[in-house]
Amino acid sequence: MKSLVNPETGMIDRRILTDRDIYKQELEQVFGRCWIVIGHESLISNPNDFHSGYIGEDPILMTRDAKGKTHAFLNMCRHRGNRVCRADYGNAPSFMCTYHGWTFATDGKLVGVPGYKEAYFEELDRSQWGLIEASCDSYKGIVFATWDKSAPSLVDYLGDAAWYLDLILDRRAGGTELLGGMQRHMMATNWKIPSDNIAGDSTHVPVTHGSMGMIGALGSRTRPTTLSANPTSVNVYAGNGHGFIGKYDGPPREVNEGMNIGGVVAEYYQQHAAEFKRRMGEARANQMGGPTNIFPSTAFLGTSIVRMRIPRSPLKTEEWTYCLVDKDAPREVKADQKRRLTFQSGASGIMESDDSNNWDQVSRSGTFWKAKEYPVNYQLGLGRDKRSEMMPGTLSPNLSETNQRGFYAFWAEMMDASSWSQVKLSPKTFSK
Ligand code: FES
Ligand SMILES: [Fe+2]
Numbered sequence: 001m002k003s004l005v006n007p008e009t010g011m012i013d014r015r016i017l018t019d020r021d022i023y024k025q026e027l028e029q030v031f032g033r034c035w036i037v038i039g040h041e042s043l044i045s046n047p048n049d050f051h052s053g054y055i056g057e058d059p060i061l062m063t064r065d066a067k068g069k070t071h072a073f074l075n076m077c078r079h080r081g082n083r084v085c086r087a088d089y090g091n092a093p094s095f096m097c098t099y100h101g102w103t104f105a106t107d108g109k110l111v112g113v114p115g116y117k118e119a120y121f122e123e124l125d126r127s128q129w130g131l132i133e134a135s136c137d138s139y140k141g142i143v144f145a146t147w148d149k150s151a152p153s154l155v156d157y158l159g160d161a162a163w164y165l166d167l168i169l170d171r172r173a174g175g176t177e178l179l180g181g182m183q184r185h186m187m188a189t190n191w192k193i194p195s196d197n198i199a200g201d202s203t204h205v206p207v208t209h210g211s212m213g214m215i216g217a218l219g220s221r222t223r224p225t226t227l228s229a230n231p232t233s234v235n236v237y238a239g240n241g242h243g244f245i246g247k248y249d250g251p252p253r254e255v256n257e258g259m260n261i262g263g264v265v266a267e268y269y270q271q272h273a274a275e276f277k278r279r280m281g282e283a284r285a286n287q288m289g290g291p292t293n294i295f296p297s298t299a300f301l302g303t304s305i306v307r308m309r310i311p312r313s314p315l316k317t318e319e320w321t322y323c324l325v326d327k328d329a330p331r332e333v334k335a336d337q338k339r340r341l342t343f344q345s346g347a348s349g350i351m352e353s354d355d356s357n358n359w360d361q362v363s364r365s366g367t368f369w370k371a372k373e374y375p376v377n378y379q380l381g382l383g384r385d386k387r388s389e390m391m392p393g394t395l396s397p398n399l400s401e402t403n404q405r406g407f408y409a410f411w412a413e414m415m416d417a418s419s420w421s422q423v424k425l426s427p428k429t430f431s432k
Pocket of ligand 2: 204205208209351355
């Protein structure tokens with residue numbers, strides 16, 4: 001892939017967005033090997049709760065078994081391969097396949113086989129035919145799974161990205177939860193374009209989302225159609241493909257907007273700011289928690305939205321959007337965050353519609369006979385990165401494509417490596 005992705009020149013061959021063989025390879029070598037977000041512990045808070053998700057195109061069933069242990073299973077009956085659970089989420093002690101009735105417990109064990117005595121003569125070794133299980137771990141509530149037994153630990157995989165994830169997930173002692181239910185929609189884009197966008201694309205905001213500025217939906221009523229460097233905003237490439245957009249000129253937009261509402265909501269954010277500072281320390285709390293992409297394809301949009309981007313084909317990506325809230329926040333605050341998610345970033349949200357059409361056009365350019373000869377340009381801010389004593393990762397001004405270059409460089413590394421032992425992970429460089 002080194003010939004297709006060149007972080008030194010900032011040029012990327014657009015065929016990586018459309019080529020079917022590359023897509024098949026990335027299902028195996030990127031999604032099949034990396035730690036993939038499949039949900040949040042709050043979605044399965046009780047014994048026998050389950051929730052569905054995906055690793056690449058493979059359907060996953062996340063469960064909490066009767067004893068309280070979390071699992072990630074391939075949602076596939078071991079008999080013929082039917083999907084063993086059709087519901088998105090719920091609570092059930094077992095799952096009976098709708099084809100011939102094989103039944104699996106929430107710990108994955110095969111506990112029921114019609115005709116076990118009369119037709120299999122008890123010769124079927126049921127212990128060998130349980131659900132296929134992925135390795136599973138969680139970071140501050142977010143549940144990840146991987147198929148690769150040789151994958152690094154989740155903490156090593158996240159590396160410096162954990163420092164920035166804490167700004168989203170560790171704001172209060174009670175932690176976070178996802179509000180029940182998700183918004184799902186399909187986008188006509190290769191999965192990498194929305195991922196590189198969240199990883200560090202500050203420059204599209206004033207143009208793509210210009211109309212939001214005009215109606216005051218970006219915090220103030222502006223028409224920000226020209227780019228200007230924002231000295232209080234910074235992009236951070238956190239290593240291992242993860243990117244973060246930070247700002248230190250005040251709270252995240254969702255908090256600012258909440259303050260404007262007044263009443264219980266504003267009061268909550270005021271109290272919460274002090275606790276957040278105490279937990280993070282002054283310097284870290286100044287990085288208020290902005291858009292973050294955890295490689296390969298999970299987006300945190302500030303502190304209140306999580307999105308899993310699920311590849312469906314080279315030019316199709318399904319998006320599952322959840323509302324992330326502080327668990328101990330009052331009802332009014334949770335309702336406010338959900339309302340704003342729907343208006344701005346849900347399937348029919350103003351922001352999502354702005355973005356999707358651009359991503360569709362960019363991705364499809366790789367299918368055109370003439371267009372595909374010309375590379376995608378990621379040269380903004382080339383050679384102007386720096387490191388900071390105060391923050392982990394590689395910093396660049398907000399008008400930079402350093403994070404995107406890092407995203408594609410790590411993608412190419414995963415695609416070229418025959419195993420994790422050939423991947424050079426960026427280590428975690430902070431101690432707390
Ligand atoms: S496919 Fe599930 S029981 Fe036959
Ligand atoms: Fe956008």
